[in-house]
Amino acid sequence: MGPDVMKTDVFIVGGGPAGLATGIAIRQRGMRVMVADSAKPPIDKACGEGLMPQTVAALKGLGVTMGPSQAVPFRGIRFIGEGRVAEGAFPHDYGLGIRRTTLHQALADRAAEVGVEPLWGSRVKRILEGEVWLDSYKVQARWIIGADGQNSRVREWAGLDRGLPQETRFGFRQHFRLAPWTDFVEVYWGRNCQIVVTPVTPHEVCLVVTSRSPQIRLKEALTQFPEISRRLDGRQAITKDLGAISALRIIRKVSRGPFALVGDASGSVDSLTGEGLGLAFQQATALSEALASDDLAHYDAAHRRINRPPEIMSRILLAMEKRAWLRRRAIDALAKEPHLFERLLAVHAGTFSPRTLGFGNIFKLGWRLITSPN
Ligand SMILES: Cc1cc2nc3c(=O)[nH]c(=O)nc-3n(C[C@H](O)[C@H](O)[C@H](O)COP(=O)(O)OP(=O)(O)OC[C@H]3O[C@@H](n4cnc5c(N)ncnc54)[C@H](O)[C@@H]3O)c2cc1C
The missing domain is CATH 3.30.9.10 (D-Amino Acid Oxidase, subunit A, domain 2)
Structure with a gap:
């Protein structure tokens, strides 16, 4: 006898932060959704455990809020190095430091609350003609989402390009x-x-x-x-x-036929940006909107828009990481222009458009980078 067959609107492979956030966003739009993960909550992973203000806002939009015993607010970023200190505060909101396991449990609880059907401890073995194969049963789904992390198998099964890890x-x-x-x-x-x-x-x-x-x-x-x-x-x-x-991994096409990718499966940014989770949560909402309107092309466009600023920030931080002289000059320049650091954080956080940095400010920063003493 063949394996049992179940049915759902959306099947998500991977119940990490991206998979759970996507499940919640999709349920908020009324579709039936299953999420499978080979592990069980709370799932741990190496992470800086810092949520930038826009990440906190995206979480709130999914109905996930943290109490004071679960998370600690922080009000900005401080760079320390090369004998210099520079710091920038966020313009309005605050970020949150939170243990990865606490975050995962909060997402899993919220997913259960909104009616996501979890399949914990279930590895997806393959996907064939719209059917997802697990250990002892199969699931037929209209849409299949790969939220299975950096080495996504769904990406491979969907025939999507894995992009090149750039760093x-x-x-x-x-x-x-x-x-x-x-x-x-x-x-x-x-x-x-x-x-x-x-x-x-x-x-x-x-x-x-x-x-x-x-x-x-x-x-x-x-x-x-x-x-x-x-x-x-x-x-x-x-x-x-x-x-x-x-890894900084840029993938431009993240959907194909009934498949879409979200979170690290759809590309990633350097961890120094503190943006991986924020990207996943914003993508989750964009993907749920595209599924609701039956048009994944919208998701491809939104994904590019969401990922672009942290990709640029990754390149800047990686350039600093590689070159001592640039690191020295950048920290020095930001220490001398704390307002500029704050503006940069605001642009990074999506609160301000890059245009608000102003030509004058960019010129000032560039000038300081060139002229700061070594
Ligand atoms: C060192 C480091 C520090 C970081 N610090 C920060 C930070 O401070 N702030 C921030 O926002 N981001 C940070 N990030 C990035 C962030 O951790 C990732 O972007 C985030 O984990 C992505 O979540 P995800 O759900 O896409 O992937 P994952 O967390 O990798 O989850 C993928 C899930 O898929 C499951 N899975 C895989 N294959 C299958 C299968 N075949 N069947 C069933 N389940 C499967 C796995 O078990 C896993 O649970 C950091 C990353 C690193 C490496």
Whole structure:
């Protein structure tokens, strides 16, 4: 006897943040939706655990809100490196630091509340002629969404281009039990790595080291940043070392026939932008709108629009990461022009259009980059 067959409007492969957000957005438009993931909530993953203000807003739009015991607000970004410090506050709203597992559980709870049908602990093995094959049954779906992360199989099964990873780096994450010392997310720029420190609960901070080497771990990286070691004051990490790949991968076509991709499956940006989750949540809403109007071409266009600014920001940050002289000059210039840093964050956050930076400001920043002392 063949496997049992079920039916749904939309089937989502992958119940990470992108898959769950997409499931919620689709349910909000009244369609029937199933989400399958080989793991079970709360699913953990190496992440900086910082949600930018626009990410928090997108989450709110999905009906996901966090209480003060679940997340910690931060009001801007601080760059520390090359003997310089520059910081920019967000113009209106705040970002949120949140443990990845807390975020995932909140999304899973909201998905259950709006009627997403979860298939936890279920691996999708293949997709054939509109039918999704799981272990002991098949599901027929009108639309099939790949939210299965960077190495998406759905992308392959749909015959969509995987794009070229333009820059690949490695990130490792650990948590430490101590009260956050600042309400900024701090980015420490070192010789061959960066450490991002995010307050995630009133008693915990998350540290992520990113570099081009899969060998560089937090312990070793900390030797470049005595100011962080001083704060940690000999404390041991309370979570184990969890690693993931941080890739700038640009994919221009993200739908084909009944298939669409969302989240990291549809391309990714460098983790230093702190934008991966925000992209996934914005794409989720755009995709649900396109499905409701039965036109995935709209989603392709919206996806390009949503991804473009963080792709540009990735290139800027990666250029700083590669060149000490540029890093020095950029941090120096931003330290001297804090309003410009704030404007840049606002453009990055989508609150202002790049035009609001103004020719004068761009000229000023460029001039400082050229003329700052080495
Ligand atoms: C080091 C690092 C730091 C980062 N820091 C930040 C940050 O501070 N802020 C931010 O916004 N973003 C950050 N990001 C980016 C963010 O983590 C990703 O963009 C996000 O995880 C993408 O979510 P996703 O759901 O698309 O993919 P994933 O989280 O990878 O989820 C994919 C899911 O699909 C499931 N799956 C895969 N194949 C199958 C299958 N065949 N059947 C069933 N299930 C399957 C997997 O089990 C998994 O749960 C960071 C990334 C890295 C690497």
